[in-house]
Amino acid sequence: xxxxxxxxxxxxxxxxxxxxxxxxxxxxxxxxxxxxxxxxxxxxxxxxxxxxxxxxxxxxxxxxxxxxxxxxxxxxxxxxxxxxxxxxxxxxxxxxxxxxxxxxxxxxxxxxxxxxxxxxxxxxxxxxxxxxxxxxxxxxxxxxxxxxxxxxxxxxxxxxxxxxxxxxxxxxxxxxxxxxxxxxxxxxxxxxxxxxxxxxxxxxxxxxxxxxxxxxxxxxxxxxxxxxxxxxxxxxxxxxxxxxxxxxxxxxxxxxxxxxxxxxxxxxxxxxxxxxxxxxxxxxxxxxxxxxxxxxxxxxxxxxxxxxxxxxxxxxxxx
Ligand code: AKB
Numbered sequence: 221x222x223x224x225x226x227x228x229x230x231x232x233x234x235x236x237x238x239x240x241x242x243x244x245x246x247x248x249x250x251x252x253x254x255x256x257x258x259x260x261x262x263x264x265x266x267x268x269x270x271x272x273x274x275x276x277x278x279x280x281x282x283x284x285x286x287x288x289x290x291x292x293x294x295x296x297x298x299x300x301x302x303x304x305x306x307x308x309x310x311x312x313x314x315x316x317x318x319x320x321x322x323x324x325x326x327x328x329x330x331x332x333x334x335x336x337x338x339x340x341x342x343x344x345x346x347x348x349x350x351x352x353x354x355x356x357x358x359x360x361x362x363x364x365x366x367x368x369x370x371x372x373x374x375x376x377x378x379x380x381x382x383x384x385x386x387x388x389x390x391x392x393x394x395x396x397x398x399x400x401x402x403x404x405x406x407x408x409x410x411x412x413x414x415x416x417x418x419x420x421x422x423x424x425x426x427x428x429x430x431x432x433x434x435x436x437x438x439x440x441x442x443x444x445x446x447x448x449x450x451x452x453x454x455x456x457x458x459x460x461x462x463x464x465x466x467x468x469x470x471x472x473x474x475x476x477x478x479x480x481x482x483x484x485x486x487x488x489x490x491x492x493x494x495x496x497x498x499x500x501x502x503x504x505x506x507x508x509x510x511x512x513x514x515x516x517x518x519x520x521x522x523x524x525x526x527x528x529x530x531x532x533x534x535x536x537x538x539x
Contacts, residue, residue: 221248221252221290221291223249223252224288225252225288225289225290226251226252226253226254226287226288226289226290227244227248227252227253227254227289227290227291227292227293228254228256228283228284228287228289228291228292228293229241229244229253229254229255229256229292229293229295230256230257230272230274230292230293230294230295230296230317230321231256231257231274231294231295231296231297232255232256232257232261232269232295233255233257233259233260233261233262234257234295234296234397234400235392235394235397235398235399235400235408236295236335236389236392236397236435236438236439237255237257237293237295237296238396238397239394239396239397239435239439240293240295240439240442241253241255241267242396243439243443244293244443245266245267247443249267250266250267251267251268252267253267253268254267254268254269254270254283254287254289255267255268255269255270256269256270256271256272256283257269257271257272257296258271258272258273258296268287270283274294274296274313274316274317274320274321275312275313275316275317275320276320277320277323277324280320280321280324281324281327281328284324284328284330285328289328289330290330290331291330291331291332291333291446292321292324292325292330292331292332292333293332293333293442294317294318294321294332294333294334294335295335296313296317297313297314297317297335297362297365298310298313298314298362298401299362299399299400299401299402299403300337300339300360300362300363300401300402300403300491300494301401301402301403301405301490301491301494302400302401302402303360303361303362303365303401304360304361304362304490304494307361310361310362310365311361311364311365314362314365314366314369315365315368315369318334318369318372318373319372321334322372322373322376322382322384325376325382325383325384326376326380326382330382330383331383331384331385331446332373332382332383332384332385333384333385333386333442333445333446334369334373334384334385334386335386335387335388335389335442335458336366336369336370336386336387336388336389336457336458337362337363337366337388337389338350338388338389338390338391338430338431338498338499338502339358339360339362339363339366339494339498340356340358340363340366340367340370340388340458341354341356341357341358341363341497341498341499342356342357342358342359342360342363342497342498343355343357343358343359343497344357345357345499346499347499347500347501348499348500348501349501349502349503350460350499350501350502350503351460351503351505352455352459352460352503352504352505352506358497359493359494359497360494360497363497366388366458370386370457370458371457373386373456373457373458374456374457377456378456383450384456385445385446385448385453385456386456386457386458386459387441387442387445387458387459387461387507388458388459388460388461388502389433389438389461390404390430390431390432390433390461390462390463390502391403391404391405391407391430391431391432391433392404392432392433392434392435392438393407393408393411393432393433393434393435393522393526394408394434394435394436394438394526395411395435395525395526395529395530395533396435396529403424403430403491403494403495403498404430404432406422406423406424406468407432407466407468407471410422410468410471410472410475410484411475411523411526411527411530412530413482414475414479414482414527415479415527415530415531415533415534416534417479417481419482419483419484419485420472420482420483420484420485421484421485421486421487422468422472422484422485422486422487422488423487423488423489423491423492424468424486424488424491424492424495425468425486425488425492425495426467426468426469426486427467427468427469428467428468428488428492428495428496429465429466429467429500429501430465430466430467430495430498430499430500431462431463431464431465431498431499431500431501431502432463432464432465432466433461433462433463433464433515433517434463434516434517434521434522434525436516436517436525437463437515437516437517438461440516441461441507441513441515444511444512444513445459445507445511445513448510448511452510452511453510453511454506454510455506455510459504459506459507459510459513460502460503460504460505460506460507461502461504461507461513462501462502462503462504462515463515463517463518464515464517464518464519464522465500465501465502466519468484468486469484470519471519471523472484474519474520474523475523475527477520477523478523478524478527479527
């Protein structure tokens with residue numbers, strides 16, 4: 221990327237957006253990364269920030285022109301659990317937002333990253349080591365919108381030559397930000413309770429095994445995919461991406477190795493059904509073959525890092 225070209229991020233104040241914005245600013249420069257969201261950032265932004273509703277195509281195109289944008293990371297979306305509370309609204313935001321980004325990319329020749337999710341799977345999908353080309357029968361409106369989004373991305377690539385790239389993120393766990401509206405959110409919340417010394421009530425059942433990934437790996441995967449030579453990328457719908465799988469009981473046991481007094485109880489709610497529709501583990505062979513994906517964090521390594529960072533965070537908050 222040239223010095224006067226920029227990257228635009230939608231949903232920059234979300235769980236992944238917060239960390240990705242910083243990673244891109246570290247990789248390029250603060251001025252080259254325009255963070256956008258419908259809410260103002262809680263902390264002072266060290267680069268440009270613009271209020272943007274992804275449903276407003278005119279505003280999006282205006283920012284593309286204003287900042288000479290060359291790449292868009294489109295993270296604004298309604299996730300699985302929140303989407304089930306208002307399916308029509310979730311569909312409108314997820315699909316219209318994507319179309320506005322793809323049309324801007326087509327018009328201005330932009331490179332795009334648009335994440336998909338393990339939520340595309342469901343129904344007859346094999347649950348263990350789910351392959352790249354498994355049947356896609358999602359149970360949630362979020363999953364349906366991601367399947368449609370994958371197909372539309374591939375269509376814009378094939379028909380209009382848009383360089384759009386995508387990963388099927390598993391549940392993402394990080395200390396830097398809080399998730400909102402997802403089914404895998406418990407795996408972040410649990411660490412906050414453990415560090416505060418409070419018991420945790422888990423909204424999933426103790427044996428619900430789901431694919432997960434540490435934030436550092438998710439950010440690195442995203443940047444590596446976007447930097448990979450286009451000729452190496454055989455998949456323009458979305459790549460399966462994996463690191464680890466665990467259950468609430470297993471993460472609690474791992475936390476207890478560091479915090480022996482940690483207590484958990486289980487009170488599964490409507491999110492249990494969503495979790496049951498998803499795979500337990502993912503086969504991401506094409507990502508490893510095509511652009512060399514390798515994860516670095518497993519459950520023990522992630523747990524040590526999460527507890528260390530959150531301890532510092534809560535210590536500074538109270539001192
Ligand atoms: C969710 O739980 O909805 C997301 C996802 C797996 O895409 N974290």
